[in-house]
Structure formats: C-alpha cells, structure tokens
Amino acid sequence: MSKIKVLHVVRPAAGGMKNHLLDLVRLTDHTRFDVTVACPQDSLLWAELAALGIKTTPIPLVGELSPLKDYAAVKSLVKYLHSSGTVILHAHSSKGALVGRLAAAIVKTPVVVFTAHNSIFYEQWPRWKKNLFAMVERFLARLTDRIITVSDALKQELMEQESLPARQLTTIYNGIETDKFNLKLDTLTVRQSLSIPELGPVIGTIARLAPQKGVSYFLKAASLLKDYQVNFLVVGDGPLREELEQEAAELGLKNRVTFAGRRENIPEILATLDIFVLPSVTEGLPLTILEAMAAGKPVVATRVGGIPEAIVEGKTGLVVPPRDPEALAIALAGLLGERERMLRMGNCGRKHVTEKFTVQAMVNKTMELYQQLMGEKKLGIPSNPISTEGKQHRTDVEG
Structure with missing residues (x-):
C-alpha cells in the first residue's frame, strides 16, 4: 500500500507548539505516512525541519491577521493540495487552521484535523470580538473532521464557547522525551x-515573554521573597522582555533576577533549578511543566487550562490562582523551607510524566486518530496496526 500523504500547516511557531510539531513529524511512522510541513520559509521552524530531513513547502503565513498574506497563503496551499495528493491536512494554531481549513475545503481534501494548542479566546478581548471569533470558529469546525485539544480543560472551553459536540473533539495530551531531562x-x-551566584537556591521560569505567560506576576512574587537568599531566573525572549527587565529593576530585583534570553540547553538549565514556576494566565498543556517534572523538579504553576491535569496537587507540585503574586510567593516560601518535600515532589513528578506524558504516546494516539478517520471515510488505512506500547517507530529521519 502506498504511503498516506499528510500535510501539517502552521504559522511561524516558537516554544511549545514548535517542539510539539517537531516531535510529531519526526516520530510519525514514515513507513506509513508521507509527511510534509507548510510554514514560512524564513522561520526558525523551517530551518529545524530541514535539519531533520522533513519535507517542507513554503507559505506566506504570519501570526497576526493579514488579509493579503492570508489570501496568498490559502492560494499557495490550494495549489499544493491540488498537485500533491494530500489525504490528511493537519492544521496547528487558530491561524494555521484558518488558512488550512479554507484551502482544504476548496480542494476537498479527504481528512481535515486541527490541533488547538491553547485558548483562542483571550481574556483581554472585548465580548464582541470573542463572539465574532466563536462564530468564525463554528463555521470552520464544519470543515473539520476532528479537533484535537491538548487538555480536557481546553476541550471543555471549545464545547462551551463554540457549542461544538463532544464527538468532534479529542484530547491528546502533549508529550516529551523524558530521558532527555534525567x-x-x-x-x-x-x-x-x-x-547566577553560587550560593542560594534557584527558582526559575522558562517561557515566551508575552502577556499570556504572566511573567510579571513571577517578578512580583520574587519581590516578596527579598528576605530569602534566593536567585531568580527567567529564560526566554519575546515582546515584553524590555518591559519585564524594567519592572524587575523597579521592584529592586536587578541583582536578584537573571534574564537569560532564549536558550537551547533547556535540560541543563532545568537540572540547575530547585523550583520551576509557570505563572501563566492562559494555557493549553505547557511542555515546560512536563519537562520540569521529568527533570525531577517541583513545579509551582497557576490553575489555568490543562495545568491542573498535569500537576498532581501536593505530590508533584503546587497550583495557585492566576494573577496572584502573593499566593505564588507563599507557595514558594513554603517549599523553600521544606527541602525533603521538594525532593519528594521532584521524584513523584518524574514518575508521573514517565507514566502519562511521553512523546511516543502522543504520536501514537495522533496516528491512531488518522487511521480512525480514514477508516470512517473508507479511504483505506496503513496496512500495519499502530503500536500503543510506547515503542518508537524507526523512520528515515531519526537522529
């Protein structure tokens, strides 16, 4: 049987969504599926895909709404879909899903899948904008065979905001390669x-420096812990970096907080932390929390999105309300005073991630969904059953 052609469509991606996609396309069974990614040619993602030997096709897709560029992206995708024999179009993020699903509808691509990685109804939006966005998403959902959500909380949000039936939504948790972090x-x-000074524990966060990650609340919590001999670390870059550095200075944290910028050696950095913090105001299921637990670190994070589904409260970490630096500071202070509890949480977290959030489980469940949807449409499916035992498929692009 010939390979099933799959096209992933994604905007310029960074952070968790980029890593999710790279893992998915790298570990998909390439003996059954012929994988291509449509993304901007000048993006970091394009370069990383090329390094992995994954086929790519360029589209002029940008993160923000841009009618001219969005039209050009749809036109480019329509041309590719017409000529490629693509059977499955898999879109990522609301922007990738907008152009991808429109192009697939024009060409009548047999199977259309959309992965929602995060909330698409930002809290700062006015009600009219949320209603308009929900209306557009309800229309696009009619052009979609299945919507994957990375957490049950996100699934519930889409059911409530868009009135989508549960049967159209499937939760597939994000996963990581746990061995990389041990x-x-x-x-x-x-x-x-x-x-970072040699003395004192290190409390850190790894995040894109954008409003939804709530790093300002981490800085405010740090300012409440000035009496502790603690070092604070912020890893990541983004539009708020200059503003956050200024805020740290105003809070008297200039010599207590290190802004490390974007880094590639995340496993080494996590190994150096004593506590990992994620103060987000909105989330899907953040990979950084899973990575921190795999590194054996206790996690303190906010009660948003799928975070409570990843953290076992009191056993692998602590969950606090969002936008509440006082609650965050209290949780951190409590852990700093109980070294044995921190170590116990870290060990429990490593075990929890290994059992529930592996990258191979995520990839296998995605391939099973492809197979199921193709079967429902009587398109024929790859001849060999897909393993669900966490066995890593050999591919021609591993490395």
Whole structure:
C-alpha cells in the first residue's frame, strides 16, 4: 500500500507548539505516512525541519491577521493540495487552521484535523470580538473532521464557547522525551554560564515573554521573597522582555533576577533549578511543566487550562490562582523551607510524566486518530496496526 500523504500547516511557531510539531513529524511512522510541513520559509521552524530531513513547502503565513498574506497563503496551499495528493491536512494554531481549513475545503481534501494548542479566546478581548471569533470558529469546525485539544480543560472551553459536540473533539495530551531531562551534571558550571551566584537556591521560569505567560506576576512574587537568599531566573525572549527587565529593576530585583534570553540547553538549565514556576494566565498543556517534572523538579504553576491535569496537587507540585503574586510567593516560601518535600515532589513528578506524558504516546494516539478517520471515510488505512506500547517507530529521519 502506498504511503498516506499528510500535510501539517502552521504559522511561524516558537516554544511549545514548535517542539510539539517537531516531535510529531519526526516520530510519525514514515513507513506509513508521507509527511510534509507548510510554514514560512524564513522561520526558525523551517530551518529545524530541514535539519531533520522533513519535507517542507513554503507559505506566506504570519501570526497576526493579514488579509493579503492570508489570501496568498490559502492560494499557495490550494495549489499544493491540488498537485500533491494530500489525504490528511493537519492544521496547528487558530491561524494555521484558518488558512488550512479554507484551502482544504476548496480542494476537498479527504481528512481535515486541527490541533488547538491553547485558548483562542483571550481574556483581554472585548465580548464582541470573542463572539465574532466563536462564530468564525463554528463555521470552520464544519470543515473539520476532528479537533484535537491538548487538555480536557481546553476541550471543555471549545464545547462551551463554540457549542461544538463532544464527538468532534479529542484530547491528546502533549508529550516529551523524558530521558532527555534525567541528567547528572555539574550544576555549578551551568550557574556560572548564566551569571547566577553560587550560593542560594534557584527558582526559575522558562517561557515566551508575552502577556499570556504572566511573567510579571513571577517578578512580583520574587519581590516578596527579598528576605530569602534566593536567585531568580527567567529564560526566554519575546515582546515584553524590555518591559519585564524594567519592572524587575523597579521592584529592586536587578541583582536578584537573571534574564537569560532564549536558550537551547533547556535540560541543563532545568537540572540547575530547585523550583520551576509557570505563572501563566492562559494555557493549553505547557511542555515546560512536563519537562520540569521529568527533570525531577517541583513545579509551582497557576490553575489555568490543562495545568491542573498535569500537576498532581501536593505530590508533584503546587497550583495557585492566576494573577496572584502573593499566593505564588507563599507557595514558594513554603517549599523553600521544606527541602525533603521538594525532593519528594521532584521524584513523584518524574514518575508521573514517565507514566502519562511521553512523546511516543502522543504520536501514537495522533496516528491512531488518522487511521480512525480514514477508516470512517473508507479511504483505506496503513496496512500495519499502530503500536500503543510506547515503542518508537524507526523512520528515515531519526537522529
């Protein structure tokens, strides 16, 4: 049987969504599925896909709404879909899903899947904008065979906001390669490379410096812990970096907080932390929390999106209300005073992630969904059953 052609459509992606897509296309069974990714040619994602040997096709897709560029992206996708014999179009993020689903509808692509990685109804939007967006999404849902949500909380939100039936939604949790984060190394060397003082525990966050990640609340919580000999670390970059550095200075944290910028050695950085924090105001299911637990670190995060589905409260970490730096500071102070509890949480977190949030489980469930949808449409399915035992499929692009 010939391979099933799959096209992933994604806007310029960074952070968790980029890593999710890279893992998905890398570990998809390439003996059954012929995978291509449509994304902007000048993006970091394009370069990383090329390094993995994944086929790509360029589209002029940008993150914000741009009628001219969006039309050009749809036109480009229509041309590709017509000529490629694509059977499954899999869109990621609301912007990728907008152009991808319109193009698939024009060409009549047999199977259309959309992964919602995060909430698409931002709280700062006025009610009219949320209603308009929900109306557009309800229309696009008619052009979609299945919507994947990365958490049950996100699934529930889409059911409520868009009145979508449960049968159209499937939760597939994000997953990670846990072995990458189980490191034994000289953390002093890592601290020195980040200009972190040698003495005192390190509390850190890894996030894109954008409003939804709530890093400002982390800084405010840090300012409430000035009496503790603690070092604070912010890893990541984004539109709010300059503003957040200024806020840290105004809070008297200039010598207590290190802004490390974008880094590639995340496993080493996590190994150096004593506590990982994610103060988000909206989330799907953040990979950084899973990575921190895989690294054996206790996690303190906000009660938003799928975060409570990832953290076992009191066992692998603590969950606090969003936008509440006082609650965050209290949770951190409590852990700092109980070293044995921190170690116990870290060990429980590593075990929890290994059992429930592996990348191979995520990839296998996605392939099973492809197979199910093709079967429902009587399109024929790959001849060999897909393993659900976490066995890693060999591909021609591993490495």
